[in-house]
Amino acid sequence: MMRRTKNILKQAIIRSLAHPRVCTILNPWTRRLGTVFMMHRFEDPTQGVYGHSVEFVEAVLKRLRRRNYRIVSLRELIDDLNRGASWKGHRVAFTCDDGTYDQAEIAAPLFERYDCPATIFLVTGFMDRVLWPWDDQVAYVLRHTARTSVTIRADSQTLSYDLCTDAQRVLATEDLRLRCKLMTQTEFLAVLDGLSEATGVAIPQSAPCAYAPMTWDDARTLEGTGLFSFAPHSVSHQILTSMSDDQARDEITVSWQRICHELAKPLPVFNFPSGLFGTREVGFVRAAGLSTFVSTVAGYVHCRPNAESADLPWRIDRFNFPETLEDFLQYSTWIEWGKDQLRSRMRNS
Ligand SMILES: [Zn+2]
Structure with a gap:
């Protein structure tokens, strides 16, 4: 009972703090924050696939549109970061990892319904059906x-x-x-x-239906809508940091080349499998001509005007797409930032 009351109170506080009027008041301090969400599988009961609840994602997109959030593509977000453009408010971008069939068949129609851009990171050997993750x-x-x-x-x-x-x-x-x-x-x-x-389970040569990738044709159709962009997420989805130099370099370079070959306007942003990378891998990303990379570290993207470093934005952090509206509101507004500020003040006092 106590816990239930506490939860209801927490929900009420978070919803009030995320109210557009509160966000507007705090805008001078928080308008240069951006939130990039990382999504994976979308639930598909017909194939026994567990993942993001379609109902919840739809409720969230509906809310973002109703409240006039600035939903931008990852490309637009990065272009603004590179230019040091002045932002007028918190921005939200969506990304999906791996390129599974459900992202084309279930997620994409949802994003389209709300005119919401999304970037999909593809594992190219998986797309080519020569392996599965x-x-x-x-x-x-x-x-x-x-x-x-x-x-x-x-x-x-x-x-x-x-x-x-x-x-x-x-x-x-x-x-x-x-x-x-x-x-x-x-x-x-x-x-x-x-x-x-x-x-005692034979592993099929190619992915069974529930684990299948989207097709290159799917990707081209989605790209043609102007709402979806595609970017490389390696060839094999194996961990690059445990590979030899040549292998790790090839995973980055070849996956980027494959996407450039198949699609008209690929996004030059790399996504490391399992979010694992070191200085060596970052060097390979630069050498392959890619502009930046996304991480799996939870955090905001910050736009700093007159960026001191040409490397900015060198790493795009992302929040895991949450399962509750309260968590979503915290990450997609100033609230998580406010908590960080409070924590660092308490540490320093
Ligand atoms: Zn992945």
Whole structure:
């Protein structure tokens, strides 16, 4: 009961703070903030796909339009950042990672209905149907195995999971994916090689329907509407930081070349698989002629007029698209910024 009252109070406070009149009052301090949302799968019960709720996304887009938010494309946001253009208010942009079929068939019509631009980051080997992402393969085998427990061996570790319930399978998927991201390339490939045998599930050569990519034709049609842009998210979706120089460079360069070959107006912004990168990878992005990259670090984009550095904006941070309206309001207005300001003042006092 206590928790419920607390939640209702929190919701009421957040909704009041996000009210357009409050945002207008704070505009002199917050008008140069931008929010970029990162989205992944969209729910598709016909294929058993879990993801962003279509109803919730629609409610959010409707609200943004009703309240006259400045919804911009990532291209426009970056152009403004590069120019140091003066902003008149908080901006919101949407991005989708990976290029799965649901983004073309379910998300795109929603975005179109609200005249809302979005940028989709494509895994080009996946689009070309020569591979499908390893993290989806992990999800697929752990979801479909008939075994109630499984042991997976990497070079230096043995991972055991109970798989009696759906919840355990989801947890096992999350844990194994996380561990894979921290492995050396040799260990990682050993795990992938052993997955099929460990689970007794044959991994299809190309993605099953529920994990399928959109087609290049889908991408061209969406690009033609003028609302959607496409940008590279590697060839294979494997972790670049554990690859050799040549492999990591190719993942960036080749994926960009493929997109330039297939589409008319690709966006020169790279998206690192799993958000993992270092100085070396950033150098390869620059060398490939790409202008910047997005991260998976939660945070606002800041427009600084008369940018001191030509490198600005070198990294575009993104908020994970949330599941509740209150979280959405915090990230898409000044509120999360206000909390950060408060926290740093408290630290410094
Ligand atoms: Zn991805």
